[in-house]
Amino acid sequence: MTRARVLLLTAALGPLDYRVPQGTEAPLGSVVVAPLGPRRMGGAVWEDASFGAPDPVGDNRLRNLYEVVPVPPVPAPLRRLVEWTSDYYLAPPGAVLRMVLPGAAFADARRPIIEYRATGALPPRMTPQRTVALEKIGGRQGTVRELAALAEVSDGVIRGLVQAGALEAVSVSADTPYPEPDPAFAPPALSAEQAAAAGELRDAVAAARFETLLLDGVTGSGKTEVYMEAIAAAVETGGQALVLLPEIALTEPMLTRFAARFGCEPVAWHSGLRSTERRRAWHAIARGDAKIVVGARSALFLPYARLGLIVVDEAHETSFKQEDGVHYHARDVAVMRGAFEKLPVILASATPALESLAQVEAGRYRHIVLPARYGGATLPDLSAIDMRIDPPDRGRWLAPPLVDALGDRLPKGEQSLLFLNRRGFAPLTLCRTCGHRIQCPNCTAWMVEHRLVHRLACHHCGHVMPPPRLCPECEDEDSLVACGPGVERIADEVAERFPEARTAIVTSDTLWSPAKAAEFVDAVEGGLVDIIIGTQLVTKGYHFPNLTLVGVVDADLGLDGGDLRASERTFQQIAQVAGRAGRGVKPGEVLIQTRVPDAPVMAALVANDREGFYAAEAAARRQAGAPPYGRFAALVISSEEMEVARGVAQRLGEKAPVADGLAIYGPAPAPLAMLRGRHRFRLLLHAPRSFDLQGAIRDWVGRIDWPAKARLAIDIDPYSFV
Ligand code: ADP
Ligand code: ZN
DSSP states (O other): OEEEEEEESOTTOOOEEEEEOTTOOOOTTOEEEEEETTEEEEEEEOOTTSTTOOOOOOGGGOOBOOEEOSSOOOOHHHHHHHHHHHHHTTOOHHHHHHHHSOGGGGSOTTSOEEEEEEOSOOOSSOOHHHHHHHHHHTTOEEOHHHHHHHHTSOHHHHHHHHHTTSEEEEEEOSOOOOOOOOTTSSOOOOOHHHHHHHHHHHHHHHHTSOEEEEEEEOTTSOHHHHHHHHHHHHHHTTOEEEEEOSOGGGHHHHHHHHHHHHSSOOEEESTTOOHHHHHHHHHHHHHTOOOEEEEOGGGGGSOOSSEEEEEEETTTOGGGBOOSSSOOBHHHHHHHHHHHHTOEEEEEESSOOHHHHHHHHTTSEEEEEEOSOGGGOOOOEEEEEETTTSOOOTTOOSOHHHHHHHHHHGGGTOEEEEEOSOOSSBSEEEETTTOOBOBOSSSSSBOEEEGGGTEEEOTTTOOEEOOOSBOTTTOOBTOEEEESOOHHHHHHHHHHHOTTOOEEEESTTTOOSHHHHHHHHHHHHTTOOSEEEEOGGGSSSOOOTTEEEEEESOTTTTTOSOOTTHHHHHHHHHHHHHTTTTOSSSOOEEEEEESOTTSHHHHHHHTTOHHHHHHHHHHHHHHHTOTTSEEEEEEEEEESSHHHHHHHHHHHHHTOOOOTTOEEEEEEEEEEEEETTEEEEEEEEEEETTSOHHHHHHHHHHTSOOOTTEEEEEEESOSOOO
């Protein structure tokens, strides 16, 4: 009899043993469907020796596998990566495997899927709901469920529209092959510096062994053009290349750029894909037919058949860290994947993370530098506006020098960008009479006013409510005032000052899909926008040659909050957004509004002294034993009942491990003491690099009985300290 040990796609269980039915083969890595109680559950066949080699279950108690799915087995190096990720981040292996085998893996790619699209005909009976639904669907196509989600109606409404002839069925094959990218389609003529860098990258791909290369080039130096040469090298030898982007909004412009270089769009992978697209992409990736994949961090765990290269673009971005479920950092796991699969990993950035530079210094990463912008474009000139000396008018947010600079660009037809990392109109609504502040009922957070959609919204849990007319506390009428600016409020000020200017607000509220992002790029490139007002979403990637002015509305915003990386992040963010200015022939100017122009990070930005800033920051981190010279881990205990969470946190605190060099802070209410209706208590661990934090945590939490009502989230190497 043959048996198989299977890792199932559930966070709750370790591997389980099954019987392989007669006449079926289920070698290691096979993707299978197995019975679990009354359910069917997917999984993969795994080594007996993994996960502490649990004792086999007796033959007589084995159940038969239902099915071996006809897709390539999960390769051994990827199985090792799943184990490593599970071990390092203290995450259930089944939860990690789910990123390798999403639902698309189990869907038969040969079976067509029925999608629906508008016919243009209106149903004989129109209802307001149907009108809105058809409007929201527009020219898009999707399954009943996807269209219902898109239109924010029930499945029934969509089915009704199908029956009424307003939507028609389309059969979509998920099996259609993708066009093949052509490495020789349109290679650019590289500058000497670029060619040297590209040569090193190409050689690394040809060597087909593990190496991490930090492609460190100023904004506009052509990092993308250069790493595309490495991708060409991978494709030339029949391999696959994966490009990870920090933001799904960046995928669309990147697809266009790749199409210009390789003659066809690469395969996209992100949460915005329709189920047909997801199914088609997964199977092509697993077969090795998807040659170039551009995706968000979830693309990292897919089972590429012949991966030859991973590129992490904007590698310093903290959005590569996943903050729920498996708390992994895609940049770090990408490097591990390179190690397991023996392939080069390129980290591209104009402002590398201190962690990456420390690896260069230690001789573990190769440093490839592009010191100048391409085509003779110069780096922009940065200066600070001291808001204590040059304050904006009362109730305004733009200081006179910035207003003048904006006014100067308009008649010249040049574009400007105002950066403020705050969505909505105002971050806080306050009652003038009693001082009451409107807070989210589920979170320790203020409700943010979004005036364009007439809503107050919580940015943590998504709770929304109409703006109240009366103060909820003292019931005074018309006493509520908006405090502080968000991008919408800046847009209002711009509209008042420059009524003729055409503006675009760019946030995740306005650029919520790749298509919207493409629309925005077209508008700016077509000269239809004079002033862009945006959050961090506009700080990276975009190349608008006619944009000559960048104004940073509140450079101090990221500095408070006690995050250990606050200065570094501020430096990166401002350097990145500054990098949007003067990318063409006209030079760029960057004005930074700050109340602390003497703070080291502001001074370094203005003096263009990156080396000085990093050196000082590294020294301070070393002194504090902070990453990359020391390590942190956070345990967050949460429960809907405050006393349950507090009780568990206290018991954990009492049993805290004691070890040389290990410091444990807490338990204390987390800075975000309530989130999505759950009370949160936090313990923070701080240790030297060499300390086995994971081992200590594993022993520790194993010694506690967990009440069902409490949940534990473990965050190794945290980036968020709330
Ligand atoms: P980075 O990623 O370093 O900010 P990009 O790769 O986006 O830089 O390059 C900036 C701009 O310069 C892009 O429009 C790019 O197409 C162009 N560019 C860079 N190198 C070349 C080259 N060798 N030939 C033609 N255009 C180039
Ligand atoms: Zn909330």
